[in-house]
Amino acid sequence: MFSLLTRGRARLLCALPLVVGLVAVQTGCGAGARPPVAQSSAAYAPSVPQAELAGMAPSAATAMGRDAAASQAPGPPAPTPATKAVMGMPAPADARPAKNAGPATRAPVIIYQGDLRMMADEDAIPKTIDKVIDVAESLGGHLAGRKDQSVSVKVPSAGFREAMTKIEALGGVIGRSVTADDVSEEFHDLEVQLGNLRATRTRLQEFLGKATGIADMLTVEHELERVGKEIDRIEGRLEFLRTRATMSLISVAMSPKPKVAAPIVAVAAPAAPPPPPPRRASVDLPIPWVSELGIDPLMSLRK
Amino acid sequence: MNTHIAKVALALALVIGGAACTHGARLSTPSGFATLEEGGKYSYRATSAKGVVLATRTEPNDIKGNTEFWAETLDAKLRDKGYVADGTRDVKTSRGLKGTQLRYTTTKGGREHRYWITVFATASKVFVVEAAGDKEPFDKSSGTVEGAIATLDASE
Numbered sequence: 402m403f404s405l406l407t408r409g410r411a412r413l414l415c416a417l418p419l420v421v422g423l424v425a426v427q428t429g430c431g432a433g434a435r436p437p438v439a440q441s442s443a444a445y446a447p448s449v450p451q452a453e454l455a456g457m458a459p460s461a462a463t464a465m466g467r468d469a470a471a472s473q474a475p476g477p478p479a480p481t482p483a484t485k486a487v488m489g490m491p492a493p494a495d496a497r498p499a500k501n502a503g504p505a506t507r508a509p510v511i512i513y514q515g516d517l518r519m520m521a522d523e524d525a526i527p528k529t530i531d532k533v534i535d536v537a538e539s540l541g542g543h544l545a546g547r548k549d550q551s552v553s554v555k556v557p558s559a560g561f562r563e564a565m566t567k568i569e570a571l572g573g574v575i576g577r578s579v580t581a582d583d584v585s586e587e588f589h590d591l592e593v594q595l596g597n598l599r600a601t602r603t604r605l606q607e608f609l610g611k612a613t614g615i616a617d618m619l620t621v622e623h624e625l626e627r628v629g630k631e632i633d634r635i636e637g638r639l640e641f642l643r644t645r646a647t648m649s650l651i652s653v654a655m656s657p658k659p660k661v662a663a664p665i666v667a668v669a670a671p672a673a674p675p676p677p678p679p680r681r682a683s684v685d686l687p688i689p690w691v692s693e694l695g696i697d698p699l700m701s702l703r704k
Numbered sequence: 705m706n707t708h709i710a711k712v713a714l715a716l717a718l719v720i721g722g723a724a725c726t727h728g729a730r731l732s733t734p735s736g737f738a739t740l741e742e743g744g745k746y747s748y749r750a751t752s753a754k755g756v757v758l759a760t761r762t763e764p765n766d767i768k769g770n771t772e773f774w775a776e777t778l779d780a781k782l783r784d785k786g787y788v789a790d791g792t793r794d795v796k797t798s799r800g801l802k803g804t805q806l807r808y809t810t811t812k813g814g815r816e817h818r819y820w821i822t823v824f825a826t827a828s829k830v831f832v833v834e835a836a837g838d839k840e841p842f843d844k845s846s847g848t849v850e851g852a853i854a855t856l857d858a859s860e
């Protein structure tokens with residue numbers, strides 16, 4: 402059959418099932434927790450027999466082997482250019498992962514969260530909350546949420562410790578907790594998956610350009626669509642983790658100080674009311690109407 | 705003829721005497737006040753819509769005290785009741801009767817009230833004019849009250 406086909410068509414038809422099989426192994430079935438780069442090429446034997454590679458034209462087999470090696474070189478755990486881009490670091494000119502980079506070069510991705518419980522006079526709570534917001538804004542952060550007696554602010558992770566110190570300095574801290582969620586492993590696994598998927602997408606696009614049959618094109622396009630969705634999902638998750646790691650959340654819950662009852666002090670008996678003014682000397686006349694005078698009978702209009 | 709004249713004179717005396725007994729001292733009711741029918745201790749009483757009340761008493765001057773005597777007697781009684789004196793004034797009615805006006809402030813129902821009492825003494829009668837009301841409306845009507853007191857008709 403190979404004798405009836407042109408040399409290029411033979412390469413395409415042989416390579417297509419191999420690529421589809423590789424993609425399925427690389428990206429399928431939730432394999433994201435383990436970077437495929439740690440796997441050896443023998444792991445792909447069930448879906449891509451070496452005999453099939455051997456049966457291909459030498460140039461095609463060489464090309465496939467080079468592609469596979471490029472994307473699946475065993476375990477360089479150092480941050481890839483994609484990782485560095487996500488972390489805000491400059492990406493090197495060579496986008497390929499460095500083979501000899503070790504785990505020590507990985508930048509930790511840690512999500513910090515601080516919770517403070519503070520007590521203040523009820524009247525001073527709004528002012529204290531304003532000061533917490535001022536601290537966050539002075540460090541490049543911002544308000545994340547506010548209620549009557551609580552506030553949440555986000556501060557750059559680099560200033561997390563300083564922010565906590567300044568907020569605690571406002572006084573009245575009755576409880577604090579800090580959590581540091583290390584998502585480095587998840588982050589780097591996702592990053593490696595993303596790199597692999599992007600490489601796979603590139604190869605699929607190359608094969609799509611070479612495909613001549615409708616069936617082949619549909620198969621490759623279907624795989625491209627699936628890989629694209631997976632890339633989007635991983636990029637979203639990476640962005641989420643990056644945002645959480647870049648800005649740390651500090652929540653402050655305020656509670657009013659209990660009102661202290663006035664101390665009981667022995668108090669002398671209340672001062673006696675001042676004595677009434679001395680009565681004016683007046684005779685007690687036997688005249689009733691004099692005693693009836695006054696505002697009450699006068700203003701009582703009822704008979 | 706003499707008998708007829710005597711009858712007419714007797715009838716007039718009865719009419720005049722009866723009128724005098726039931727009349728007592730009265731004031732000309734000022735504008736904005738309404739006169740209340742009285743048959744008790746007051747010979748005249750009128751009130752404004754805002755509760756400023758004017759009243760007169762006509763009492764016998766059995767002990768023959770003069771105006772100064774009665775003024776001091778009434779002042780002593782009212783101070784003993786807790787009335788706070790605001791001052792004393794000499795007054796004179798439009799008919800030339802001289803009297804003394806005592807002015808006080810007191811509290812009624814938790815609000816300050818004015819209370820003026822003006823006394824006129826003749827040989828046989830003591831005429832007393834009382835005026836009172838809530839401080840605010842009374843102060844606004846003080847001129848009217850003074851004018852009404854000056855109209856006292858103290859015909860004996």
